[in-house]
Amino acid sequence: MDFSGKTIVVTGGTSGIGAATALAFADAGGRVLISGRNAKGAAKVMADAKRLSGRIDFVQGDLSDRATCDRLIAEAVKRLGRIDVLINNAGIGSRVSSLETTDETWRSVMTVNVDAVFYLSRAAALLMKERRSGTIVNNASELGLIAEPGKFSYCVSKAAVVQITRCMALDLAPFNIRVNAVAPGDTRTAMMERKIRDKGLPIERGVELIALRTPLKRVAMPLEIAKVMMFLASDDASFMTGNVVAVDGGTTVTGPPDTDLAKYAKRSRGRKAAEASAR
Numbered sequence: 623m624d625f626s627g628k629t630i631v632v633t634g635g636t637s638g639i640g641a642a643t644a645l646a647f648a649d650a651g652g653r654v655l656i657s658g659r660n661a662k663g664a665a666k667v668m669a670d671a672k673r674l675s676g677r678i679d680f681v682q683g684d685l686s687d688r689a690t691c692d693r694l695i696a697e698a699v700k701r702l703g704r705i706d707v708l709i710n711n712a713g714i715g716s717r718v719s720s721l722e723t724t725d726e727t728w729r730s731v732m733t734v735n736v737d738a739v740f741y742l743s744r745a746a747a748l749l750m751k752e753r754r755s756g757t758i759v760n761n762a763s764e765l766g767l768i769a770e771p772g773k774f775s776y777c778v779s780k781a782a783v784v785q786i787t788r789c790m791a792l793d794l795a796p797f798n799i800r801v802n803a804v805a806p807g808d809t810r811t812a813m814m815e816r817k818i819r820d821k822g823l824p825i826e827r828g829v830e831l832i833a834l835r836t837p838l839k840r841v842a843m844p845l846e847i848a849k850v851m852m853f854l855a856s857d858d859a860s861f862m863t864g865n866v867v868a869v870d871g872g873t874t875v876t877g878p879p880d881t882d883l884a885k886y887a888k889r890s891r892g893r894k895a896a897e898a899s900a901r
């Protein structure tokens with residue numbers, strides 16, 4: 623895919639899927655601006671871009687602060703001249719049920735995962751509307767399409783991202799602005815590692831167990847999600863808008879994954895023992 627001369631803003635570009643996406647766009651000739659709180663993570667991504675002979679700029683800020691959203695769009699216009707592509711990727715998880723969700727958890731998840739997506743999309747779309755050109759790609763989740771117990775505010779927030787995508791796609795279609803989303807399944811990033819650590823499992827064992835519940839029997843690597851976001855942002859997807867593309871190894875085809883990693887650990891120990899005794 624060729625993004626020469628295109629300008630791209632990637633939120634949450636300091637790690638994981640966002641970093642892979644920013645680097646892929648830079649490698650394809652795009653001028654990229656990433657955002658996030660972590661300056662060290664950003665410095666690594668910018669250095670990696672240089673090695674690919676690309677260029678990535680960084681705006682530091684916390685997207686749960688409303689002013690950061692406005693500042694990011696203003697900086698994008700100042701540094702890039704215009705926004706051709708907005709990738710709303712930044713997001714945070716929550717691993718508690720509805721009954722255990724405090725007001726604070728609910729607000730913090732909604733602020734980053736939903737409010738910021740709306741504020742940034744609206745601001746970028748107002749600029750794109752002037753030029754009657756532009757595209758927005760949101761990073762939702764398979765958990766915006768199916769529900770999983772114990773992840774209340776995350777699931778609700780990602781379902782909201784799905785509807786932001788569909789509603790804005792309709793509102794913006796008359797201005798030739800496309801809006802789509804990816805709904806990734808389990809992807810090997812810091813977010814996945816935090817989830818495994820919370821369960822008290824060694825990282826590699828946790829990854830193995832998560833892979834077991836996915837039809838393709840593995841987790842995704844960040845670039846596999848990044849490539850689909852790039853496709854949706856590209857002219858190759860010129861007739862696509864309002865789509866939410868699951869990139870999940872088949873999970874949403876089978877239904878909600880069983881999340882009890884401890885149970886998986888027991889099952890896979892049992893299977894290994896059975897295999898050993900059969901040998």
Ligand SMILES: NC(=O)c1ccc[n+]([C@@H]2O[C@H](COP(=O)([O-])OP(=O)(O)OC[C@H]3O[C@@H](n4cnc5c(N)ncnc54)[C@H](OP(=O)(O)O)[C@@H]3O)[C@@H](O)[C@H]2O)c1
Nearest residue numbers: 634636637638639658659660684685712713808809811813
């Ligand atoms: N990994 C998965 O299995 C998976 C599956 C489905 C969907 N997703 C979605 O993919 C997206 C990226 O997640 P990831 O897996 O790549 O995790 P990650 O490595 O933890 O990346 C999350 C990114 O979001 C940014 N971010 C979080 N809170 C922020 C805040 N308050 N202000 C500004 N930036 C903030 C982080 O930047 P800083 O740390 O620099 O602030 C970081 O760059 C998320 O929307 C997530 O929901 C992930």
